[in-house]
Amino acid sequence: MLVDIALDAVGSDKAPEPEIKGAILACRELPVRIHLVGPSSELRDLLDEHLENEELPIVIHHASERIGMEEKAAQAYRSKKDSSMRVGLRLVHDRKCAGFVTAGNTGAAMATAKGVLGALPGVDRPALATPMPSSTGNPCVLLDVGANVDCKAHNLEQFAVMGEMYARSVLKIAHPRVGLLSIGEEETKGNDLTREAFPLLKALPIKFIGNVEGRDIFSGLADVIVCDGFVGNVALKTSEGVGRFVRDVLRESLTRTVTAKVGALLSRQAFNDFRRRLDYREYGGAQLLGVRGVCVIGHGSSNDRAIFNGIRVAYEFAHAGTNERIEQEFMRRPNRKPGQGEDDASDATIH
Structure with missing residues (x-):
């Protein structure tokens, strides 16, 4: 059975070329179905160019906006309702995908993931x-x-x-x-x-x-x-x-x-x-722990190999049920002290 992974196709510095190539590599080597998120016409043309009639489990979801590396995290999350990050994470929230991968703005990815997916019970900051x-x-x-x-x-x-x-x-x-x-x-x-x-x-x-x-x-x-x-x-x-x-x-x-x-x-x-x-690039980016869904954030300079490994990490996390285990671990812990759970890290991020 294929595991569905959403990929921000316009996140990296040289997007969408590395994302397209990385998605193709992943579909050839891993049991995954890739959901490319971004401007559909641009992605379709580039995907057709690289596939050359090869049939792979890759689908496209249209997103009209992208978040730049220099944008403020909280502002980008609030103002760009149709960003590739938000659309991709919504696929995870709605259980249409098991994980999300982006090589875009780290702060915006964290803020969007926390806003769309929510934090695990007992976790103040992912x-x-x-x-x-x-x-x-x-x-x-x-x-x-x-x-x-x-x-x-x-x-x-x-x-x-x-x-x-x-x-x-x-x-x-x-x-x-x-x-x-x-x-x-x-x-x-x-x-x-x-x-x-x-x-x-x-x-x-x-x-x-x-x-x-x-x-x-x-x-x-x-x-x-x-x-x-x-x-x-x-x-x-x-x-x-x-x-x-x-x-x-x-x-x-x-x-x-x-x-x-x-x-x-x-x-x-x-x-x-x-x-x-x-x-x-061989390690596939960083996993955002503490949100209710799998979210992997890679370097803006990611190439196709780094994107592939980001998808691999998301697949491994989803397959292992790591998020669910973390949530169970926190549910078993004693009640937190008063005042905990009040943090808001939306703007306390490194871009």
């Missing part, structure tokens, strides 16, 4: 979670990586629960190790937010290993690392920059020093493996 490569070969889930600039301690507590469930459901880790990102391992290290969050995470029924430092994101020490969206986004973008730097330096060094054909072939194979482990 969080963006993304897998990060580690030296062990197993990814580490980092969240929040950009949905919430400012957080309170109970937000980090909720992120820990959602991230732990992500690791169990999607990464198939039986007992994920959860760490709190700080500037030192000691419980007393950090700022007011991390010091206040530490005892909350420690009291959770999870395998909390305490504070971890930035270098531990890649060491394999933790399976889940929790932080606020400002810190997480800086860590994510810094990691991507370092990855590109190392990749470029390594390529230059290999080109200059390797001369023998056999050595060149082996070095090229090793380099390609290294590049894939660092390439964000």
